[in-house]
Amino acid sequence: GAGVSQTPSNKVTEKGKYVELRCDPISGHTALYWYRQSLGQGPEFLIYFQGTGAADDSGLPNDRFFAVRPEGSVSTLKIQRTERGDSAVYLCASSLVGRGRNTEAFFGQGTRLTVV
């Protein structure tokens, strides 16, 4: 597609359930990022992939959060045993390269996760 695609756009789940959020980056973009954004705040970094590997997962808040990118394209953010505090918009972005200047990141529309 022309841009970064995230599905679903909205997800409501019950506390304790497992959820998967999908990100389809721009074709050819080797770098992929996941962010979380709460109302009135800027995006908060979660994890960065360069190709298939997680180059930095230091932003993942705890071991309930996990992300994969098995073929270096589509990525899935997985959240186990969801808690109400996980409610936020989860943003995915991709860029041509991860380092240096001109690493303009293109963002998807986000997935709004609501844990009830």
Add this chain to the structure above:
Amino acid sequence: LAKTTQPISMDSYEGQEVNITCSHNNIATNDYITWYQQFPSQGPRFIIQGYKTKVTNEVASLFIPADRKSSTLSLPRVSLSDTAVYYCLVGGGGGSNYQLIWGAGTKLIIKP
């Protein structure tokens, strides 16, 4: 990682030039300055990036003084559709794009 400070909100009117200033006193030598725009229910969108002096593109200009401890995003002749949150970020050089700390941004409201 450098932290930025920018006004929480600003108001202006259609047709005016709007300048949003961002402070980044601890900017590192190899850091770039990047601005993003975000509309409600959308992901952020890249506006402009610079290292020093002045950068101009089709939508904005970025002014960076010699000490690089601040930067000013200039939006010429704004319209109602420029109402959005604007984020100033520093980093990216030498490290990676993801090493950008996002503050709360500046909420810009354009009035008719």
